[in-house]
Amino acid sequence: MSEDALPESDRVPGAPHPRHTETLIGHRDAIASFTSAARSGRLHHGWLITGPRGTGKATLAWALARWLLAEDLSLEVAEAGRTPIARRIAALSEPRLQLVRRPVDEKTGRLRAEITVDEIRKLLSFFHMSASEGGRRVAIIDSADEMNTSAANALLKMLEEPPKDAVIFLISHQPARLLPTIRSRCRELRLSPLSGAEIGQVLATLEAEGDPEKLAALSGGSVGEALRLTGQNGLEIYQRITDLFADGGRIDRRRASALADLAATRAGADGDAFDLVITLLDRFLSRAAMAGLSGPPLPQAAEREAEVLARLSPHDLAARQWAEAQAELSARARAGRAVNLDPSALVLDMLIGLANRPAN
Structure with missing residues (x-):
């Protein structure tokens, strides 16, 4: 070859x-x-x-x-x-x-x-x-x-x-x-992560669409990850995750099931849907943990994200709980996927586990 x-x-x-x-x-x-x-x-x-x-x-x-x-x-x-x-x-x-x-x-x-x-x-x-x-x-x-x-x-x-x-x-x-x-x-x-303005320059060069500030926040300043998110509607999915938790952590079962079903869709050219959903849930939980320690991270990666995170994680005890939830539930979901368990059920189980976590 x-x-x-x-x-x-x-x-x-x-x-x-x-x-x-x-x-x-x-x-x-x-x-x-x-x-x-x-x-x-x-x-x-x-x-x-x-x-x-x-x-x-x-x-x-x-x-x-x-x-x-x-x-x-x-x-x-x-x-x-x-x-x-x-x-x-x-x-x-x-x-x-x-x-x-x-x-x-x-x-x-x-x-x-x-x-x-x-x-x-x-x-x-x-x-x-x-x-x-x-x-x-x-x-x-x-x-x-x-x-x-x-x-x-x-x-x-x-x-x-x-x-x-x-x-x-x-x-x-x-x-x-x-x-x-x-x-x-x-x-x-x-090399350091790129800023929102620099992410925006890359997107413009490649004629790709997406909010550069939100993509920079969600991708950690990684061009590669920002492009993956744009190719898989990552910002829209992250907004759906944020909206799920907008009611103080009480999760709407119907909307949670719809998100879980999305994780079971067939992998496309831009990557695996299950991996994307789990990755974005990880990011949300990580940002919730950060919010409890130093306030909601800026810039926001979704509309009303700062408001939601401030309510979910108002202090360092809550930050620790979110960090523990991230480690436990994400590891359980990925381990289940490794043995070919149903991806939709794994994501739904993760979301229910978050909704049933002890109150702050």
Whole structure:
């Protein structure tokens, strides 16, 4: 199977793959840190790009790779997306760039669960073969969290003895899972969640609809999650959850059943309905717990959300009860789903459990 025909597990439905994304929004400090190092001639060989999932780590890695390989450091990073080399990179045909990701199992045609040591060995061969061409060579590992032990050890050896003029971008959603020795041999670019205004810019670029402030609040500033929510009517579902609790926690059984039935609908291209409903219930309970400790979180993710949360969680005792409910009921629902219990019944059971919780 050709490289460009591989399944792309890091691609968000409704959005272009990060290597096709020309407009980089946010993360000015990270960009400035990297470009400053490159222009000073002190560019480190390993760069660990970290931050919450969906905040643009891969998009940043591809943008910086285009900028480096354009070999004109006077350019701004955004300008490198319009150079001829950008088209080769988008087509995965640039000989000085190597992408490392989970390989496809030739028997099943599906992605393997891990990045194997063979993929890191291919990366070493890439650096040796491309050395004769001179200039920078770049590798992107997406994501480094998915390397198995043998792959991680092979990469560590490469970082300890880096090839000349090589730059390796390691994308990591959970850097604590990486070997400490790998982390210590990389410079870190930590990305922060995007603001509502930045989420709005992304939505406008992709011609996607949705309230950017509500999406930023509900997604935790993750573009990937915001796009999933827009694709699955997440804001509408969250509003329905908020409305369920508008009467001081007394839940209307009919409306609860309708929400539970929604969780049983067939999974579509944008993801699993059960997972979405449980995720949004988790978010609601988490925000209820936050409300009891420091007041309703802002901006609101639904109409009247602040009013509802203030009534449900007026003090720290209530916050603790909501946090305990979140942990217990969500774990029970997901465990039931793992053994193929009826998703509608699981969600309804969770909602009834919340309605029957002890009074604050």
